[in-house]
Structures are given as structure tokens and as C-alpha cells.
Amino acid sequence: MAKATLKGILKLLRLPYWLMTGGLSLLTLAALQKGNLEANVSFLTFFSMAALSSAGFAINDFFDKESDAIIKPRRPIPSGEISPKLALGISVFLFILALFLSSLINWSSLIIVFVDAVLLVLYSAYIKRKSGFAANILVGCLTGTAFLYGETVGFGKITVASLSLYPISFGTIGGNILRDILSLDGDSKVGYPTLPQKIGISKSVKTATLFFVVCALLTPLPYLFHVFGAGYLICMLIWSLLILYSSASLLKASNSLDNIRKNERLMTMAMILIPLALIVEVVV
Numbered sequence: 074m075a076k077a078t079l080k081g082i083l084k085l086l087r088l089p090y091w092l093m094t095g096g097l098s099l100l101t102l103a104a105l106q107k108g109n110l111e112a113n114v115s116f117l118t119f120f121s122m123a124a125l126s127s128a129g130f131a132i133n134d135f136f137d138k139e140s141d142a143i144i145k146p147r148r149p150i151p152s153g154e155i156s157p158k159l160a161l162g163i164s165v166f167l168f169i170l171a172l173f174l175s176s177l178i179n180w181s182s183l184i185i186v187f188v189d190a191v192l193l194v195l196y197s198a199y200i201k202r203k204s205g206f207a208a209n210i211l212v213g214c215l216t217g218t219a220f221l222y223g224e225t226v227g228f229g230k231i232t233v234a235s236l237s238l239y240p241i242s243f244g245t246i247g248g249n250i251l252r253d254i255l256s257l258d259g260d261s262k263v264g265y266p267t268l269p270q271k272i273g274i275s276k277s278v279k280t281a282t283l284f285f286v287v288c289a290l291l292t293p294l295p296y297l298f299h300v301f302g303a304g305y306l307i308c309m310l311i312w313s314l315l316i317l318y319s320s321a322s323l324l325k326a327s328n329s330l331d332n333i334r335k336n337e338r339l340m341t342m343a344m345i346l347i348p349l350a351l352i353v354e355v356v357v
Contacts, residue, residue, distance in 0.1 A: 081154025
């Protein structure tokens with residue numbers, strides 16, 4: 074029983090996503106400070122955002138326990154590995170931990186974590202059940218706060234430096250719409266009001282493509298504002314070209330689920346270029 078519970082807790086935390094939240098925040102901080110990091114600040118930056126993301130996943134699993142029992146029975150709660158009460162307790166603990174760790178950095182960092190925590194709860198408890206499109210936008214915006222958080226940790230404020238990185242989150246919004254298309258059958262069973270259910274697959278693909286194109290066009294902003302150099306620009310231009318290629322492919326066969334799945338995977342894999350660009354900025 075203890076082994077199954079531990080396995081369920083690890084699944085609940087979604088540890089790989091720590092690289093997207095804590096990792097991106099830390100890399101943003103490192104890139105803006107040109108690699109001049111303090112060990113304690115690095116620790117607080119990474120684990121405050123990691124704890125926040127896992128808290129969000131845990132509270133989402135708690136509110137989705139009935140729907141997951143139908144469409145995602147292997148999730149830790151419907152599979153019986155952990156109880157809803159334990160998932161809720163873990164979420165509360167991690168939210169408090171994230172707030173505590175961020176408070177040790179500065180007040181601006183604490184404010185960002187607090188706002189994100191409130192939005193994550195609202196997303197899980199209310200927003201995703203009222204509007205799938207609003208949920209897509211919110212998740213994308215929350216992903217973008219990793220960049221804002223990285224600058225806030227190091228400088229105590231948000232400036233054009235991290236704001237110029239923020240449009241990368243538009244690509245996340247487009248990806249979320251594509252994933253809603255691919256999970257259309259399951260979402261319809263539990264009544265989630267996703268964008269594909271409201272306007273259809275083809276129009277949803279076009280909406281996602283709009284976010285992808287805007288993301289690709291705004292990618293050079295950190296270079297244009299003299300925040301980062303040519304190394305960052307080269308990596309992100311490759312990413313932009315992949316996004317534009319996938320967008321064109323999506324528009325050519327907007328009703329093909331196989332095509333949507335192929336391009337969603339391509340763009341997800343291409344996201345490795347984002348941390349790579351930040352790493353290049355640190356070391357070059």
C-alpha cells in the first residue's frame with residue numbers, strides 16, 4: 074500500500090514539468106544575470122516555482138477526480154493510489170511551501186507566486202468548467218510568468234527584459250487548443266466546454282495557428298530590445314521557422330487529426346530550443 078501511495082504522489086507532482094516552471098525561471102534569471110548566480114537564490118527560484126506547479130497539478134486532479142475516473146482512469150486519484158483528501162492536503166502544503174520560499178527572495182516574487190496560486194485554484198475549480206478557451210489562455214499566461222519570475226528574483230521588478238520573452242507563451246496557448254482537439258471525444262463525455270466543441274475542429278486549428286504565428290513573429294523581441302544577443306536569436310529563429318512550418322501544415326489539412334497530432338508533437342519537441350537559447354545566452 075505504501076509503495077502504491079508513493080507512486081501515486083510522484084504521479085501527482087508531475088516532476089518533469091519542474092523543468093518548464095522552475096527550470097525556465099532559473100534559466101531566465103541566469104541569462105539576464107549572465108550566469109552570475111548565487112546558490113541559495115538558485116535553489117529558492119527553482120523549487121518555489123516547482124512547488125507551485127505541482128500544487129497546481131494536485132489541486133487540478135482533486136477537482137477533476139470525477140471526470141478523470143471516466144477519461145483518465147490511470148490518474149493517481151481514480152486509480153486508487155491516493156485519496157482525494159491526500160491530494161488536497163499535498164496541494165495545500167505545496168502552495169504554502171511555494172509562498173514561503175518566494176517570500177525568502179523578495180516581495181515582488183512573493184506577489185507573483187500568490188497571484189499564480191490564486192489563478193491556478195480558479196482555473197481548476199471554475200474557469201475550465203465554464204470556458205475551455207479562457208482556460209487555454211490562462212494556462213498559457215501562467216506559463217509565461219516563469220520569465221517574469223526569473224527577472225523579479227534577480228532585480229525585484231518586471232521590465233522590458235522579461236516582458237519581451239512573454240510572447241513565447243502564445244505558443245503554449247496554441248498548443249493547448251490543439252490538445253483540446255485531440256482530446257475532443259473524452260472532453261465531450263464529461264462536458265468540458267472546450268473551443269473545438271463550440272466552433273469545430275477546423276476553426277479551432279485556425280485559432281491555434283493565429284497564436285502560433287503571433288508567437289513566431291514576436292520571438293525576436295529580446296534581441297531587438299538588446300536584452301539578448303545573436304546566439305539567442307539564432308536558436309529562437311529556428312524555433313520560429315518550425316512553428317511557421319507547422320502552422321502552414323495545419324492550415325492545409327485543418328480537419329486531419331493525424332496531421333494535428335503530428336504537428337503538435339513537432340512543436341512540443343521544438344520547445345527544447347527555448348531553454349537552449351537561454352543556455353546559449355549564459356555561456357556565450
